[in-house]
Amino acid sequence: MGLKGFAEGGIASIVAGCSTHPLDLIKVRMQLQGESGPVQTNLRPALAFQTSTTVTAAPPLRVGVIGVGSRLIREEGMRALFSGVSATVLRQTLYSTTRMGLYDILKGKWTDPETKTMPLSKKLGAGFIAGAIGAAVGNPADVAMVRMQADGRLPLDQRRNYKSVLDAITQMIRREGVTSLWRGSSLTINRAMLVTSSQLASYDSVKETILEKRWLEDGLGTHVLASFAAGFVASVASNPVDVIKTRVMNMKVEAGVAPPYKGAVDCALKTVKAEGIMALYKGFVPTVSRQAPFTVVLFVTLEQVRKLFKDFDF
Template sequence: MGWKAFVEGGAASIVAGSMTHPLDLIKVRMQLPIAAGDSPVAAAAAARTGPLSVGIRVLQKEGAKALFSGVSAAILRQGLYSTTRLGLYDAIKEAWREKRLDPSNADLDLAVHKKFAAGLIAGGIGAAVGNPADVALVRMQGDGRLPVWQRRRYLGVGDALARIARQEGVGSLWTGSGPTIQRAMIVTAAQLTTYDQSKEFLAGRGICREGLATHVGASLVAGFVASVASNPVDVIKTRMMSVGAGDARYSGSLDCAIKTVRGEGAMALYRGFLPTLTRQAPFSVVLFVTLEQIKAILKDF
């Protein structure tokens, strides 16, 4: 039944997003632009700071609770974005499936380019649905990095969404929707297609039997490919979402990319890559292993 794919995907995504949230927070902190008042020496030091140092600094300055800043927004985002993208991906694959090979297998009988196209479509629609929660998430995760007098101190995702809409307009909830949709299309297509193909390769070549080892191995490959493909767009998305209404720092995605490269060098687009990878890899493992287990539980419904 069609509803199962949405329920399975949403539940697995919420579990994975909650468990890997501290890694996502560190990634966002690393991707945000250098604070305006920082000296050149401080800016250079910040650019060289690794994820472990950022995590320790958050713990020292803000406490352990800060590592879960925005977790309510993360749960809402997964509930909207990932439920939509994973459910649609399966629905589109089902609609496009070619029955000539093995009607019982959802992966072996669909060409890889069709899986990739299904991921692009599903990711784009999912991102459009989940963008307000994504804006709230970035704002809440980055709040502790701001000077004390500039902090927004949202009480939760509901408070963040209401205040952003009231103070900056409802349209502000779709700030950065362009790069968000682009990133989601890239991530979903790369991650889900790679997972399907890797699982097919491992099981089909007899390297691993269908089961936990295959799911973990395919998940790790999918996480790496998605990280490499999405990091530049993720940096742009994070920077555009972090600014408030009326801030004309960036006129669009391309302008943000150009200013980032001019000001900090091309590798600035890969700032936060290590935490992106260290988050994407466990996220993918938890996501797909949980998803496979939920599918097994619901197979008779």
């Protein structure tokens, strides 16, 4: 109990985050597909339509996971798969360490001492609380990570070219004010509450069921199965919020120019109106492809770290 839960959760989260970073990057790129914006006026008529003030590009062709990944490598190189990895490390250090540690504390307090069990409602409640606090702490790194991952898709003259997560945070404060570090924080918090409650509660519940039914022993097989199930549940629950969060965080805000979105609700409405309701599930395949292995690596690593730390008390 105490700091041990934070240390265990933090180590496992950083390992999982770095391991699945390329999949997370591809997910972000897919979620930004379909956003419209001004383009140069020398486009051929077949590719654009004229309005009274601007020329707007026709919606781009949808590209799948393999297409986005291969194009990213072809145009930006293999190193681009780890764009923003420093932000991922900082995000996991702040966000996941906090949420995992708090969930562990609440789980200890709310578990029935006689039956050694915790009702699903309390598991979900612990996840909501831990996720919300963790997201508020980690939002600056989340904004920096989204921007660094999305930078390569912009024209050369529009790229932010952050050198590191600290450079990104410094530039955001200087150019957009300190409040820009918490842009989209309401979405980050909502997403984190959904992910943490569904992910951690699902893992605990599936693991308990497997052990109670004696389908498997408490070992690697049980941890992998419970993790995979938790990752899928978390993906389904969080993807719509994740799409809106990505777009709000990535939008450019310039003095004297109206931002693309007024907020989360406006972004959701514009996205659905322009691209259909299923746009909220853009990037779902890479979300599952990333969330499932992330959750597996997270909990398998967590179980091993717990074994290493079992004789320590801090």
